[in-house]
Amino acid sequence: MHAIYELAGGFLVWAALVIFAGGTVIRMAWLAATARKKDAAVFHYFSFYYALRSILHWIVPFASRNMRLHPVMTAVTFIFHLCLIITPIFAAAHVILIAESWGGGWWYLPDAAADIMTLTVILGCVFFLIRRISKKDVRYLSTAGDYILLVIVAAPFLSGYWSYHQWSGFEIAGIVHMLSGELLLICIPFTRLFHMILFPFTRGYAGSEFGGMRSARDW
Amino acid sequence: MKKQNNLNNTQNPGQIHDIGIKRGAGRLSREKIASVLEKLIETEGGARLSAYINTCVHCGLCSDACHHYLSRGCDPRFSPAGKVKQTVSTILAKKGKVSPEFIKRTCEIAFTECNLCRRCQLYCPFGIDISYLMLFIRRACHLLGVVPQYIQDTAHSHSATMNQMWVRDDEWIDTLQWQEEEARDEIPDLRIPIDKQGADIFYSVIGPEPKFRPQLIYQMAVIMHAAGADWTLPSAPGWDNSDMCMYTGDVEMTARLKKVHFEAAIGLKNKRIVMGECGHAFRSVYDVGNRLLGWKMPPLPTVHAISFYSELLEEGRIEIDHKFERPVTFHDPCNIVRGRGLHETARYIINRVCKTFIELEPNREHNFCCGAGGGVINCGPPFKTKRVESNKVKADQLAAAREKGAEVVIAPCHNCHGGLEEIIEHYELGMELMFLSDILYECIKKK
Numbered sequence: 158m159h160a161i162y163e164l165a166g167g168f169l170v171w172a173a174l175v176i177f178a179g180g181t182v183i184r185m186a187w188l189a190a191t192a193r194k195k196d197a198a199v200f201h202y203f204s205f206y207y208a209l210r211s212i213l214h215w216i217v218p219f220a221s222r223n224m225r226l227h228p229v230m231t232a233v234t235f236i237f238h239l240c241l242i243i244t245p246i247f248a249a250a251h252v253i254l255i256a257e258s259w260g261g262g263w264w265y266l267p268d269a270a271a272d273i274m275t276l277t278v279i280l281g282c283v284f285f286l287i288r289r290i291s292k293k294d295v296r297y298l299s300t301a302g303d304y305i306l307l308v309i310v311a312a313p314f315l316s317g318y319w320s321y322h323q324w325s326g327f328e329i330a331g332i333v334h335m336l337s338g339e340l341l342l343i344c345i346p347f348t349r350l351f352h353m354i355l356f357p358f359t360r361g362y363a364g365s366e367f368g369g370m371r372s373a374r375d376w
Numbered sequence: 377m378k379k380q381n382n383l384n385n386t387q388n389p390g391q392i393h394d395i396g397i398k399r400g401a402g403r404l405s406r407e408k409i410a411s412v413l414e415k416l417i418e419t420e421g422g423a424r425l426s427a428y429i430n431t432c433v434h435c436g437l438c439s440d441a442c443h444h445y446l447s448r449g450c451d452p453r454f455s456p457a458g459k460v461k462q463t464v465s466t467i468l469a470k471k472g473k474v475s476p477e478f479i480k481r482t483c484e485i486a487f488t489e490c491n492l493c494r495r496c497q498l499y500c501p502f503g504i505d506i507s508y509l510m511l512f513i514r515r516a517c518h519l520l521g522v523v524p525q526y527i528q529d530t531a532h533s534h535s536a537t538m539n540q541m542w543v544r545d546d547e548w549i550d551t552l553q554w555q556e557e558e559a560r561d562e563i564p565d566l567r568i569p570i571d572k573q574g575a576d577i578f579y580s581v582i583g584p585e586p587k588f589r590p591q592l593i594y595q596m597a598v599i600m601h602a603a604g605a606d607w608t609l610p611s612a613p614g615w616d617n618s619d620m621c622m623y624t625g626d627v628e629m630t631a632r633l634k635k636v637h638f639e640a641a642i643g644l645k646n647k648r649i650v651m652g653e654c655g656h657a658f659r660s661v662y663d664v665g666n667r668l669l670g671w672k673m674p675p676l677p678t679v680h681a682i683s684f685y686s687e688l689l690e691e692g693r694i695e696i697d698h699k700f701e702r703p704v705t706f707h708d709p710c711n712i713v714r715g716r717g718l719h720e721t722a723r724y725i726i727n728r729v730c731k732t733f734i735e736l737e738p739n740r741e742h743n744f745c746c747g748a749g750g751g752v753i754n755c756g757p758p759f760k761t762k763r764v765e766s767n768k769v770k771a772d773q774l775a776a777a778r779e780k781g782a783e784v785v786i787a788p789c790h791n792c793h794g795g796l797e798e799i800i801e802h803y804e805l806g807m808e809l810m811f812l813s814d815i816l817y818e819c820i821k822k823k
Contacts, residue, residue, distance in 0.1 A: 188423045195422030201672050215501055222742055223437055223499040230437070294445070295436035297452030298461055303434050355431045356502055362424075363503025370663060372717030373741050375498050 158328070165335040173339035180346030181354055188358075204365040211364020212357055214376035221376035230288070237281030240274040241310070245338070247271070250321070268321075275318045282311035302348070309344055312337035394758050396525030397483050404476040404520060412519050413472030421468075425512060428504045429468060432457060438506065441499035443744045444489055447768040454766070456496040456506040459485050463513045483522045486513040488759045489766070492623070492750035493710035498741060507750070511625065518625030526756025530620040533583070535629055538613035538636050540583030540620055549611050551586040555594045563822060566601045568593070571644060572608035578646035579607050580637060582618035582654045582790055589790075592652065595817040599685070602823045603693040607650070614640025617651050619660035623751030627668055634665025638675055648677035650684045653811045655711030655789035656749060663715060680712050682788055685812060686721045689728050696729055697821040702808075703732035704815075705774070705782035707796060708743035709789035717741075722788065725812060729819050734782040736773050744770050746787070748795025764802040767795070771803035778807055788812045 192199050214220045224231040245251060249265040256262030266274070286307055289299050316334035320327045344350050367375035417425075439445050439455035448454045453462065463482045467474060474482075492507035500506075517523055523531070533542045543551075549570065556568040569575065579600070585592050600607050609615055614636045621629035638661075641649050651658055658680050666674045679687075688694045706726055712718045719740040726733050736743060747767030752759070774785060774796075785800070785807050787793055793809055800807050 188427060191426070192423035195420065196424050198667055198672075199424065211503065215503075221498075221501075222738075223440070223501075226440060227437065289434075292436060294439040294450065294452040294455045294458065295434065297455070298434035298436055298457050300434070349430065349433050352431045352433050352502060355427055359427055359431050360501070360503040363497055363505065367497075367714075371715050373714050374717075375503060375741075 158332070161332055162335075165332055165339070169336070169339050173342040177342040177345055180343075181351075184346050184351065185354065199362060202365050202370060203362060204369040207364045207368025208357070208361030209364075210368055211375050212360050214374075215360055233281055233284050236277060237284075240277045240281070244271055244274045244278065244314070248317075272318070272321065275314050275321075278314040279311055279318065282307050282314075306344070306348060306350060309337070309341055310350075313341055392484065392488075392758050392762060394484075394524045394755070396523050396528050397480050400517075400520065400522035401476040401480045401483075404479060404522070406473065406475055409474055409476065409479060409520060410472045413467055413474075413516055416516055416519060417468065417472065420515065421512070424505070424508060425464075425468075428509060429460075429465060431502050432460070432500075432504055433502075435501070438496040438500045438504075441496040443491075443495075443747060443769045444766045447766050447770075454489060456490070456500075459490055460506060460509050464509050467513075467516070479517070479520060479522050482513060483517045483524070486510045486517060487524050487527065488752055488755050488762060490750060491710070491745045491747060491752050493745035494714050495710070495742070495745060498714070510750075511623075514623065515625035515627065523624050524755040524759070526758075527620055527624055527751050527754040530754055531624045531626055531629065534619070534621050534633055538633060539616035540618045541587040543583055543586055543616075545611075545613070548586055548615060551590055552593065552609060555590050555597065559594050559597050563598065563601060566597055568597050569608045570611050572606075574645045575606045575608040576647045577605055577607035578641035578644060578649045579609050579652070580615055580617040580641075580649060580657075581609075581652040582657050583616045584618070584790060585652060592811065592813060595811075595813045596652065596681075598817055598822060599688070599694065599813065599820065602820055603688045604823075605688075605693075608644060608646065610640040610644060612640065614643075617649075617657040617661050618654065619657060619665070620751055620754055622660045622664050623656070623754070630660065630665060631668040634661060635669055637661060637665070638669070641676060646676075648679065649674070651678065651680055653681045653788040653790065653813060655709040655715070656751075656791055659711040659715050680716060680718060680788075682712065682718045682722050682725065682812065685725050685816060689725060694816070695821045696819055698819055700730040700784075700815050700819050702783045703734055703781045704730045704784040704786050704810075705734045705736050705777040706739075707736060707746065707785055707787040707792055708740055709787060709792045710743075710745055710749055712789065713743065714741050722786075722812070725816075726786065729815055732781070734777050734780045736777050738773075744773055746770065746789070746792035746795030747799065749789075749791040753791060753794045753798075760798065763795070764798050767799055768803070770796070771799050771805065774799070774805055774807060775803070778805060782807065784808045784810055786810050786812060786815065 218231055218235045219225050247266045248271045249268055252262045252265040289295050313334055316330045316337055319330035320334050345353060363375050367373050438457050442456050444454040452458045463485055490510045492510055494507050496506045497503055530540050533540055552568050552570060559566045581593060617637050619630055619633050621633060662674055662678050704726060706722060708719050747763050747770055752763060785796060787796055787809060788811060796809055800809060
């Protein structure tokens with residue numbers, strides 16, 4: 158078990174980071190090169206002003222009509238995504254590990270806050286799962302991959318929560334936490350989780366066309 | 377969806393008989409389909425296609441944007457992402473290896489269950505352009521030779537005559553002269569100038585105007601005359617700014633049509649193009665044709681009639697004789713509102729000319745589609761019942777405005793007129809449908 162711990166906490170961390178960063182760069186480069194070749198107009202119509210205008214209306218809660226039409230979904234989505242991104246970067250255990258390995262480190266969340274945020278992510282995943290199953294249109298769209306992704310996202314938070322609270326088998330939970338976190342990172346460039354990277358580009362392009370070409374709002 | 381909903385026949389896939397779809401698919405084999413689709417994906421399926429398909433997280437937030445979905449009891453097959461799942465996603469997942477039966481259903485979805493109105497793009501958090509994806513499918517259908525018969529006929533007309541309605545060159549000139557003659561009974565010195573070199577305004581209309589609604593040319597002539605405008609129409613092809621090829625996936629023909637249209641104006645050395653009250657034609661000239669011809673923006677200033685009327689009113693070139701009495705409501709057409717942001721301009725005109733204006737809810741960029749645009753009404757009578765059933769939500773929206781007192785619906789778009797006419801009749805709404813030019817003609821001081 159010690160060997161697995163070493164592997165998951167050492168080599169695999171690096172591997173996951175390299176695959177995540179490399180995969181993201183390669184995929185974006187492929188998209189840019191393909192766009193240059195087949196959708197060259199995209200570059201001509203792209204406008205930073207209108208892209209930003211559109212992005213802002215979609216990253217500020219309730220700034221778009223659709224967000225106002227679905228208040229519960231909007232609230233859960235925003236809180237979920239914030240916790241999902243902030244918690245791993247600012248969890249005390251993560252920052253301390255980094256500080257011990259390389260020195261430095263940065264501000265970190267109080268444990269109680271990280272605890273609540275972790276639980277929020279888990280509950281968010283449960284909410285999305287229930288929504289996926291219970292809403293007819295979402296169920297119709299859902300593929301096996303969508304359910305698996307939910308599990309992949311929930312796993313590092315669930316195992317992290319488990320190991321932090323030192324419930325029985327927490328040593329194993331710690332290893333699962335590291336492995337599942339690495340899996341999550343690796344999955345980003347190769348699955349629908351890539352929406353995290355593509356969001357500003359697709360939204361920005363829609364905003365550019367609506368604002369620059371069509372003088373209309375897209376929110 | 378495993379459990380079949382309790383749907384009537386028009387909602388069940390493949391129940392509508394369309395000879396264009398049936399015969400077209402009958403000529404296909406799995407091998408032929410695969411080779412055409414593979415080539416299409418290779419040559420035209422670029423970064424946008426990939427980004428849109430792979431970014432969609434299947435959240436279903438686009439569903440409520442679609443009038444087909446809302447009107448069909450929230451049947452998930454009619455949600456925007458649901459239509460993508462049944463068509464382009466499946467084709468990409470199977471690398472084009474699909475059956476002729478699949479192509480039949482795909483064709484029906486892309487041509488008759490999506491109006492390309494882009495409302496869903498305003499509801500998708502990622503701004504995924506479903507109309508782009510549906511047009512990709514229509515392009516595939518065009519290349520496979522599986523297109524609903526009626527709209528394909530209009531595309532044939534475009535190819536043969538450069539207008540949508542098989543109008544012959546002499547009939548076009550004859551119609552203009554006929555309308556001039558009629559109008560001179562009312563205003564003796566009125567002219568409809570043909571081929572006037574160097575005129576300020578090149579006025580273009582859609583094929584159905586000379587064919588079915590020549591009074592619109594008459595009315596515009598009266599408005600132009602009252603404004604003292606220096607305008608002209610061409611005698612040769614290029615007078616028709618419409619474009620059903622844009623909707624059948626025939627991009628080569630769209631480029632030819634727009635080239636002829638622009639060249640007619642440039643050839644006459646006219647300073648700008650003013651287009652009649654049509655939405656899809658505006659999209660084709662302002663947003664699509666220019667791109668296909670390699671221009672970021674149209675090669676000469678191009679405005680929709682709404683912008684032109686508002687300019688005339690603002691500059692005091694036309695005066696209002698009396699206000700329009702009956703209470704009106706306004707339907708924002710997708711191609712000039714989501715497509716050009718002319719909603720406030722239209723409201724400026726209405727408030728200047730009409731006594732009582734009642735808003736539809738929702739309105740402006742969020743207005744519901746007429747159900748006819750995107751070439752859907754051009755797929756003709758076989759799909760009429762399906763069309764009106766697919767837009768009950770529009771009927772409810774109009775009925776709510778009627779409850780508030782609206783008697784007249786203004787829609788500055790030909791396709792919207794077609795769609796709203798069917799809805800008003802089918803749902804027995806008893807409202808009258810008008811163009812802005814109908815109202816202006818009635819209310820301005822005629823000189």
